[in-house]
Amino acid sequence: MGKKFGVFLSLLIVGVAMAAVFPYLSLDPARSRVTLDASFSLHYTVLVVHIGFALVALISGLFQFHQRFRVRYPQWHRALGRIYVASIMLSGLLGLVMTLYIDSFTKAMAFLTLSLLWLVTTWKAFRFAVNKQFREHRIWMIRSYAVTLVATSARLIVPICILLYLAMHGFHLPAGGREQMVAEILEVNIWIGLLVNLIVVEWFLLKGTKA
Ligand code: HEM
Numbered sequence: 739m740g741k742k743f744g745v746f747l748s749l750l751i752v753g754v755a756m757a758a759v760f761p762y763l764s765l766d767p768a769r770s771r772v773t774l775d776a777s778f779s780l781h782y783t784v785l786v787v788h789i790g791f792a793l794v795a796l797i798s799g800l801f802q803f804h805q806r807f808r809v810r811y812p813q814w815h816r817a818l819g820r821i822y823v824a825s826i827m828l829s830g831l832l833g834l835v836m837t838l839y840i841d842s843f844t845k846a847m848a849f850l851t852l853s854l855l856w857l858v859t860t861w862k863a864f865r866f867a868v869n870k871q872f873r874e875h876r877i878w879m880i881r882s883y884a885v886t887l888v889a890t891s892a893r894l895i896v897p898i899c900i901l902l903y904l905a906m907h908g909f910h911l912p913a914g915g916r917e918q919m920v921a922e923i924l925e926v927n928i929w930i931g932l933l934v935n936l937i938v939v940e941w942f943l944l945k946g947t948k949a
Pocket of ligand 1: 755758759770771772773788789792793796830833834836837839840849852853854856885886887888889
């Protein structure tokens with residue numbers, strides 16, 4: 739990957755994440771874009787802690803794939819790796835808790851699948867590093883980060899889904915207006931992001947094994 743493209747991709751990843759995280763910086767539950775369940779008093783706290791650790795995972799993970807960084811600063815690679823794994827374990831478990839409070843079954847199943855894949859791929863990658871099986875460690879970390887990046891791809895897909903939705907509805911909004919359109923899109927964007935990221939990452943890994 740070219741240096742310029744790498745910088746562009748990193749800025750895009752951090753930019754999309756920051757835009758999503760922004761409403762939660764105020765720590766004001768009234769600004770939550772997630773519908774909070776009144777029967778779960780800690781819903782907002784769980785959401786904010788999930789977001790905090792997810793952001794740490796997203797940013798710490800970015801450094802890990804830079805070959806020169808890894809070779810020059812192995813002790814930083816190890817420390818950031820531990821931070822990445824611990825953040826995902828916490829954020830992923832909180833993600834699992836929140837899936838219990840998602841009304842839509844389609845959306846809940848998407849987050850459930852995503853949480854489990856996040857925890858499993860990251861844990862496997864960590865165990866391979868501990869056992870000094872570094873080839874397998876690299877492969878599973880790439881898979882883990884591809885799952886982390888669903889947070890980015892699922893959001894980048896939304897404008898494309900809006901265009902497709904409008905095109906398929908003769909450029910008319912549904913009876914429920916813009917809100918209904920967005921709600922319908924948010925039912926499927928995680929599934930699409932997950933599918934696209936997993937196909938891209940497996941294609942990339944397959945290409946690597948052929949060389
Ligand atoms: C990849 C594994 C992840 C899982 C399984 C996951 C899970 C969840 C769940 C279940 C929710 C609540 C959704 C709802 O109730 O409608 C949520 C919300 C959120 N997550 Fe994650 N998440 C993941 C990664 C990330 C990452 C990497 C970030 C980046 C910082 C992030 C930032 C957010 C934000 C900002 C929200 C609030 C969404 C909104 O305002 O609409 N998540 N996540």
